[in-house]
Structure formats: C-alpha cells, structure tokens
Amino acid sequence: MANISIDINADLGESEPSLADGTDFELMRYITSANIACGGHAGNEHTMQQTLSAARTLKVAVGAHPSYPDRENFGRVASPLSPLEIVASVSQQIRALAKIADSLDMRLAHVKPHGALYRAANTSPEVARAIGRAVQGINPALIMVGQAGSSALQVWHSMGLRFAAEAFADRAYEPDGTLRKRRLPGSLLDDPARAAEQAIDIAVRHRVTASDGSILPVDAATICIHSDTPGSVAIAREVNQRLKAAGVLLQGLP
Numbered sequence: 001m002a003n004i005s006i007d008i009n010a011d012l013g014e015s016e017p018s019l020a021d022g023t024d025f026e027l028m029r030y031i032t033s034a035n036i037a038c039g040g041h042a043g044n045e046h047t048m049q050q051t052l053s054a055a056r057t058l059k060v061a062v063g064a065h066p067s068y069p070d071r072e073n074f075g076r077v078a079s080p081l082s083p084l085e086i087v088a089s090v091s092q093q094i095r096a097l098a099k100i101a102d103s104l105d106m107r108l109a110h111v112k113p114h115g116a117l118y119r120a121a122n123t124s125p126e127v128a129r130a131i132g133r134a135v136q137g138i139n140p141a142l143i144m145v146g147q148a149g150s151s152a153l154q155v156w157h158s159m160g161l162r163f164a165a166e167a168f169a170d171r172a173y174e175p176d177g178t179l180r181k182r183r184l185p186g187s188l189l190d191d192p193a194r195a196a197e198q199a200i201d202i203a204v205r206h207r208v209t210a211s212d213g214s215i216l217p218v219d220a221a222t223i224c225i226h227s228d229t230p231g232s233v234a235i236a237r238e239v240n241q242r243l244k245a246a247g248v249l250l251q252g253l254p
Contacts, residue, residue, distance in 0.1 A: 005249035006203045007164070007222035008239065009033040009145070011065055011114065013051035014042040014074075014227060025054045027227055030236035032252045033061040035112045035145070038097040040067035040089065041075025048100045056106055061252035063110030063145070066093035066131075067117050075115040076182075083130040086117075090134035098138065110164065110253055111135050112145035121152040128155035135161060143253050148220045149177055164253050167208065167220035169199040169239050170229045175210045186211065190230045192238035199223050199239045203248050222253060 008031040018024045028034060036051045037043030043065075055062045067075030069089050081089065090113075098108055113121055113131055121128040128146075132155060135142050140161060146152040148165035156163045170189045172180040180187040189195045201207050202223055208216050225236045243250060 004204060004247065005251050006220070006243065007032050007061075007253050008199075008225065008236070008243075008250060009035055009063075009112070009166070009222050010225045010227050010232070010236065011035045011037070011112075012227055013037045013047045013065075016047060018227065019047055019050050023233060024051065024227065025058075027225075027233045027236050028054055028058050028060055030233075030240035031060060031225065032250050033063060033110065033222065035063050035065035035110075035114075036097055037065050037067075037114070038093040040069045040093050040117075041071060041073075041114055045096075045100065048097055049104075052097075052101055052104055052106055056104060061109045062101065062106060063108055063112055063142070064094040064097045065112055065114050066090045066134075067114035070116075075117065078116050078120065083126050083133075086127060086130035087134045087137075090117075090131055091137060094134065094138050108139070108142060110143040110145050112166070118146070121155075122147055122150040125151060125155050128152040129159065132156050132159045132161055145222060145253075147179075148218050164221040165219060166222045166224055167202045167218045168224045168226075169195045169202070170225050170232070170235055173208050173210045173216060175212050175214050175216070177210075177216055180211055188229055190235070192231065192234045195225070195235045196238040196242040200242055200246055203243055204246055 013036040068079040144156040144163040
C-alpha cells in the first residue's frame with residue numbers, strides 16, 4: 001500500500017471537565033487536527049487557551065469550530081439566523097480563537113462548522129456561502145472542512161476557498177449518505193474495533209457501510225472522532241493504531 005495518507009480530527013475544548021481531567025489531552029495524542037470550540041456552542045477564553053497550548057505541545061494542527069450561538073442546545077438545533085448574521089457570528093468566533101492562537105505564536109489551519117450549522121451548510125448553499133464569506137474576511141487560506149459529497153464543498157470551491165472532505169469513524173451512515181440522527185439507535189459507533197474498521201474502510205477502501213448494509217463510496221481527506229462519544233479516547237487510540245498498521249500515513253491537512 002503506497003501513498004495513502006489521512007488526517008484524524010476531533011472536536012475539542014467543548015467541556016471544561018474534559019480539559020480538567022486530561023481527557024481532551026489524552027485524546028489529542030491520537031489525532032492530527034483539533035477543531036476548537038470558540039464560544040458559539042461551547043468554549044471560552046480559558047478553554048481555548050488550554051486547548052491551543054495542548055495542541056502546541058503535541059504538535060497537532062488547530063482550527064476553529066464555530067457554530068450557531070446556542071450554548072443551551074450545544075449548537076445542535078437549527079437556527080433562523082440570516083446569512084448576514086451567520087457571517088457576523090462565525091467571524092466573531094474565528095477571530096476570538098485566532099487572537100489567542102496569535103498570542104501563543106500559533107496559526108489556525110482550518111475551519112469546521114459544528115452541529116446544526118454543519119448540517120445546514122450541507123443543505124443550504126446560502127448558509128455555506130455565509131460561512132465561506134466569514135472565512136474570506138479573515139484568512140482565505142484557511143481550509144474549509146465539510147462532509148464528503150456535500151454541496152457545501154462545491155460552494156466553497158466555487159468561492160476559491162480550499163476545502164477538505166470529511167468522513168466519520170464514530171457515526172453510522174444512512175443509505176442516502178447522511179449521518180444517522182443521534183436520537184436513533186445505532187447512531188454512534190462507540191465500539192473501538194467497529195469505529196476503527198470504519199476508519200480503515202474510509203481511508204483505504206474509500207467506502208462506508210450504511211445502516212441497511214449497502215456500500216456507499218466516500219472520498220475523504222480527514223476522519224472525525226467526536227470527543228463526546230462514549231469512550232472517545234479508546235476509539236481514537238484504536239483508529240490511530242489500526243490505520244498505522246494498515247500502512248496509512250497520519251498527517252494534518254495540507
């Protein structure tokens with residue numbers, strides 16, 4: 001197997017307890033990119049500074065993880081914000097993280113929307129374009145992370161932005177390529193071996209098996225592991241080790 005490489009990303013800085021007890025730091029040992037909550041659904045100046053510092057120590061690439069400004073629902077509920085309001089909110093969140101990164105002599109590499117904002121970008125070109133406009137106003141060299149096969153990637157490409165297609169090790173897929181809703185049984189792949197097998201499928205075989213057993217083609221540059229999935233550290237460790245054993249090079253987004 002030659003010339004196969006992939007990024008492993010995780011959403012971090014979303015929980016003060018996970019930072020305090022070392023869970024986030026331990027998870028970060030097994031990834032190559034960290035998406036850092038920057039005040040929309042979670043995160044504050046303290047958690048951003050802690051997460052950035054940990055990433056610097058472990059030589060993990062960092063990016064912003066903006067969301068709808070909805071801490072009560074952890075950014076997982078659709079919002080009626082207008083495109084202009086999305087531009088303003090996403091800009092504010094990215095700038096907040098970038099300011100702290102600058103103080104640590106670090107630079108952001110990418111932007112990955114969170115939760116409902118991520119899903120909205122997949123289905124609404126207006127939302128995707130608003131997120132892209134926010135990034136263009138800050139640093140158009142930032143890499144946009146979005147779901148493989150989504151229209152969001154096409155929108156960002158049309159805007160001249162760099163992008164990376166994402167697939168998920170710890171989430172089940174529906175036959176139409178969408179992620180299985182979290183409220184449904186089997187939505188999370190919290191068994192490390194099963195998540196690692198899905199990661200191998202994504203990186204090596206360029207596919208996933210949907211909930212009905214059908215095979216879906218997936219072309220992804222980065223694989224996500226959610227920090228709030230039960231056993232996320234064990235999942236990340238197994239995914240990391242299995243990919244390396246399969247000859248896959250783990251590296252941050254180009």
